[in-house]
Amino acid sequence: MRKLALLLLVLFPCLFKTTNVQAEVLQTPATEPAGSVNGRWVLSADFYGTPLDLVLRLQRDGEKLAGDLDGSKLEGTAQGNAIHFCVAQYRAGKVEGSGTIQGAAMTGTVIYTESSSPEHPTTLPFTAKLVQQRSGPPQRHEFVPTTFYRQFSAGYSPVLTVSAGDTIHTTTVDAGGKDEKGATRSMGGNPETGPFYVESALPGDTLVVHIVRLRLNRDWAISDDSIVDRGMDSDLAVKMKDSGKDVRWHLDIQRGVATPEKPSEHLARYSVPVKPMLGCVAVATRGAAPGTGDSGYYGGNMDFNEIIEGATVYLPVSVPGALLYVGDGHAVEGDGELTGNALETSMDVEFTVDVISGKSVPEPRVESATHIMAMGLNGSIDDAFREATSNMAQWLTDDYKLTPSEVAQVLGTSAEYKVSEVADRNAGVVLKIRKELLQPLK
Amino acid sequence: MRKLALLLLVLFPCLFKTTNVQAEVLQTPATEPAGSVNGRWVLSADFYGTPLDLVLRLQRDGEKLAGDLDGSKLEGTAQGNAIHFCVAQYRAGKVEGSGTIQGAAMTGTVIYTESSSPEHPTTLPFTAKLVQQRSGPPQRHEFVPTTFYRQFSAGYSPVLTVSAGDTIHTTTVDAGGKDEKGATRSMGGNPETGPFYVESALPGDTLVVHIVRLRLNRDWAISDDSIVDRGMDSDLAVKMKDSGKDVRWHLDIQRGVATPEKPSEHLARYSVPVKPMLGCVAVATRGAAPGTGDSGYYGGNMDFNEIIEGATVYLPVSVPGALLYVGDGHAVEGDGELTGNALETSMDVEFTVDVISGKSVPEPRVESATHIMAMGLNGSIDDAFREATSNMAQWLTDDYKLTPSEVAQVLGTSAEYKVSEVADRNAGVVLKIRKELLQPLK
């Protein structure tokens, strides 16, 4: 059977990346006083052993209720603490629900009836919470990590809860689990700092991560001298057959350059400027949790060397709170992380989180001072290329209102394609467009 | 950073698929009386929050100990209940260990020292169990599933523990979670029956699953009328743009044919012979658990339409007990599962499990009455093709002692390549060789 995604989509669209409700509509809900019906609720239910989170948006007008469930329009009534609603078209069927509100909490029941088997409705009790937004000014959090996780899982307890607009200052260990002092803190494989729970982030939203500061905090990195399979034809594979040993690099933080600690003959004078980046930025996924070596729509181990200080990353939220992970710092990485390990090192990092409500992105996007960048992450470079193009076409359609014909004309004259990742299960391609070209289109 | 696998490999090779110790050596250990040192022990330890299972094989001769740790040779001493051992070459370093035995249990400590940082040894307390093999005759187990899992996880408790040689008779629900009566038993996405714990299966072994019987147990299946992305060029994508609806098929169990329940005009007389198969056969993985829509070295959602009654599947064991999952029955599936959903239905299944100790396979292999078949599962058909070829080359080298030149000559004249899977994240290619061609080589 095909990917889980398809069946889930039929039943519970909220788990997925796109919604069919206008972003503008959903951005309006402001914080409501406790006890109010109005706002976005997260309904939690159990579907034969699988936990679900549905997003219910309600707007009361007298005894009438409007809104949507995971983006599908609902109608309903409210009387005192009791509400009742009906979603006529909920993908492959319909939903009826009723609940009782107490402050910012609700309990109730939804009944899902597939069109194809109206005789077998499924009844699910739920509990729900009204999504709160922070009232005060943005805060800055100092966070010192003690545990490090190796899956982008929704199952780990958040290490910190923050609000949209807040800033977090923390550190990451290197890909092998060693910290700024060289002490082992975790098994290797890109152990992550996090997860951070972002208060108002819901499935269907976009999490915005702006990297304010990203600095080296030790003077060495570990790498190797092999080339990954995706980079080698048969000839090169035979030539590289004896490579594969670790190579330790010295990081001169003052001068901002990296050099091999014990260079072999021809590299005695080789040095490269450092360009610190985060290999991993991710939100938690629904269902099976990806290992921290994997990447996908949730971001993850993208190993894109333009996720640097000053960059902004956009990721689609899959679970309440988004559950942000960061890790896998590289002092410098050639495109694609051809050696499998870039210059792996620990990192000092500060970033701001924000949420775009009710609007999702199909795959990760990145923005720098000069470019917008759409990523494609898939099982071959060819398929990643297609996805990057599709991701950017969607971006130009949504934000610049371009028609398909116009999308082609703009891409045909402005596209910059870069291969960002070849070292892991998914390859990565990035389609970049210079912002100054798009500026007149806004 | 590159896939988790690489780093893990450096530290703890036992988690991985291949070992460098001869299979013959390891197949010998028979069941020992409790209290004996001799045999295979599973050591469980915690590495900075990550659970580890190491396989320790011991053979006592007076006060001397021989054997290996995850396939790396050890030397040691035994005095009464106390043992001490040393592994001089344990991948990137060395290991020293000591333990105290009580019956079939042991507690102790291993110290791992990386060659590159001898000043920072890591000390890990462990507990261990002596691996037992069943003494009596093979048994047949009736198992009625009540819960169904949607990840090939090592984290779920086994639903049944069996011995090598035993037979299990059970049922599976369809990919959408519906059972033989049409009742919903799980959320969709290939919910699995299992996991079954196979007593003597250890990391580094091969699990053998022989399908004794595989039968339809209801008279309908669900499928659809779309074509997955890997099957469509732009032209076909445009033609198929309005497809994607469910199609329900009638299964005539008596006559052994499937027909659309409400065929459209040109399919009024269309029928296909059923050929019941299991889409999923898997062992649990270490680390992040794949969702049940995914496939890989552990098997999983392979959707290969020759995994039918009479077939034997070989999978590499990653965790103690192997933890076998089965599910996703198809009444019939064209090669590749082009529609994303084959004829999805519940199934009555009986299979025998066995273990090949100390010998692993790089990726799944299948055997029928007429063919040996090596699978490749990877992110593109091209890469799956390479893997299938490499898997078969290894098979011919190991079991038929062929040289590289001979491998090429045999494949060049006997290879049959089939595309087995295009519907999921990994594509699948199967390289088949007719057994009668290989018979004279043995």
Place this chain on the structure above:
Amino acid sequence: MRKLALLLLVLFPCLFKTTNVQAEVLQTPATEPAGSVNGRWVLSADFYGTPLDLVLRLQRDGEKLAGDLDGSKLEGTAQGNAIHFCVAQYRAGKVEGSGTIQGAAMTGTVIYTESSSPEHPTTLPFTAKLVQQRSGPPQRHEFVPTTFYRQFSAGYSPVLTVSAGDTIHTTTVDAGGKDEKGATRSMGGNPETGPFYVESALPGDTLVVHIVRLRLNRDWAISDDSIVDRGMDSDLAVKMKDSGKDVRWHLDIQRGVATPEKPSEHLARYSVPVKPMLGCVAVATRGAAPGTGDSGYYGGNMDFNEIIEGATVYLPVSVPGALLYVGDGHAVEGDGELTGNALETSMDVEFTVDVISGKSVPEPRVESATHIMAMGLNGSIDDAFREATSNMAQWLTDDYKLTPSEVAQVLGTSAEYKVSEVADRNAGVVLKIRKELLQPLK
């Protein structure tokens, strides 16, 4: 700039594979007496140095002319020997033409006016010939080749002209240019027998090649012991690094088996049944001529091991007479021709040619007693897979009138995908369907 094809398509659609005129309409024109207007004419003209062949179909009714130019509808008038016609929609513009008929010949002028530059019409003088169809019964031709060509070129003079329905008996040399006696007859690289000119075959038609008989005519073949790049991952490439030597096989024509002449140790008892096939069946292309190691819509070096005695091959005609080439016989070939050279040998071959007028195929198709088979030939196995699927979808649409939804349902339950070729620039995938499944749909 993109492939030549696109621009050509705009100007001169007749050169390409598909036409938008119903096959039925075009199949009717029967042979006309010389001097008649009626029938299909091939117009030859020169477009700034590039030779063109346009297909003009005319039907006279009094002074009115109907018909089409390369499938685009025309209107016109006829007075005595003089005709005048107008094609209002000829792709990116319009065409006006006039001619004077003398027997089965015509001279005249066409004027092409692009819609985008009406001020720059292009005037092309032409000569034309009325296409004749043979009146007598089918003939059998004995052909003894003396020269062998190494390009599927429209530029070589036909070695023999035959009519639709005729049979040709001839021989082919092996891929290295050696004949049945071992004598060198050509440089290597799949030298071909042909080209054969088939009288009534025109651009837009389908050439049908039915292999009546295909037999070995010597007792040895040459092959090698390497594996091509598409079949090797890095591991296998390193293992195979010292392979690449020639291997000579003995062909026991009596017993029908092949064995290595000087087998190495483990292959002492290895033998495979022979299954003689033609690696190359091709029609000439327009424009740049492919080398005889290449494949594509025109067929060519497909290396598909089911092009055997009894098979029928369908190819799209690109030039008047089709210009059929055959060569590159293999005594036996494992799927994909993994070793780069199969068991290369000379061959005795007899085949019948036929023409399906006015109906084209997008890529090669093959038919056996049991299956219809659609090929995809492209730069990766993934892309070849897409093309094979698209080719078969078109076949089911055209010949079985299936809707897109029905195409998916049939493919989802009946598809058999085989990797046919990995040794050359284009990979090949074949999608097969058992004919007995389709029988009830007709």
Place this chain on the structure above:
Amino acid sequence: MRKLALLLLVLFPCLFKTTNVQAEVLQTPATEPAGSVNGRWVLSADFYGTPLDLVLRLQRDGEKLAGDLDGSKLEGTAQGNAIHFCVAQYRAGKVEGSGTIQGAAMTGTVIYTESSSPEHPTTLPFTAKLVQQRSGPPQRHEFVPTTFYRQFSAGYSPVLTVSAGDTIHTTTVDAGGKDEKGATRSMGGNPETGPFYVESALPGDTLVVHIVRLRLNRDWAISDDSIVDRGMDSDLAVKMKDSGKDVRWHLDIQRGVATPEKPSEHLARYSVPVKPMLGCVAVATRGAAPGTGDSGYYGGNMDFNEIIEGATVYLPVSVPGALLYVGDGHAVEGDGELTGNALETSMDVEFTVDVISGKSVPEPRVESATHIMAMGLNGSIDDAFREATSNMAQWLTDDYKLTPSEVAQVLGTSAEYKVSEVADRNAGVVLKIRKELLQPLK
């Protein structure tokens, strides 16, 4: 059978890209007086209908001859005008030859004996010419093209013969065959200016093309609004289904910007800076001539948007004189030529040609003021990526003497990968390295 290349390689290595003789050795031969034996000779022979060109390098010392044939060492004798030589290891056999010299010409015979069939030697009469190098200073040629070719063929007569070091100033028509005045000069499909014969360029050498000047010479370009197949997943294909129309752009040469002539609503203010480039730079190939829409080791329709004024292109010579073609100018092209047609226009171009004797490149390379760039051109982006990496690894090995381990370390920290071409049969990937990083390694 596998690509022609393999067999040819066995017989006649001179036709191919690499030689095993040190470049230094071959660079020395200076021009010799007519009548001398010393220097490089091009031997022309006919091998069963296929023309051959062999490169014979001779150095006379008394009566002894040294040198090589296509890079394979020879020994021989010279007496008066008569020479005799023997090549003990000429790939799959040996060669004996003898000739008589008259001035700069020679006639004679070579006998090739395959090791596997010593009883069947092949005798080939030849004529030969001593390769002359220009004695005077470099010249600048004004060339006004009158015919335009649509194949990178060795079969067309050179339009101009120049010497290494010379400069040519000429013009190119656009991809559709229209010149700077808008007049049609050729059928479309990248008609080329050339071929130019470069006096001392021989098979096994590298042709160096330095673009001195590349300027627009008209104020419009033609493009379109579709996206090529390699850029579209199914979703995007459906969205783009109605696109495909021509789009004409205005080129403001003064301001250096391009704008759509009749922009649709959202592109009213869209403009892009022009960056004139040549889509095609090619040398002729041996054997089947590629169409001018194709690319490969010979360069061709690479559509790489950094082949601009100031860039230097390196191509491997396959035939005497190299036979250089240029064409397919683009006013501007986004990476990959995603729309199939970039901004196609005519061009004013001036370039210098040079030859690196006895040293070949495996695939095209480009150099700019800041970067060295290795191209990979193959049937998928994945395979093009592998080739680009292999091409650059070779470059670093040859010119910087790096070991495989060092190659990996440099690429892992400096690689910049760009997707250069997705519009044609071969995809293109370029691996760039900043020259300032490599500077200290020299």
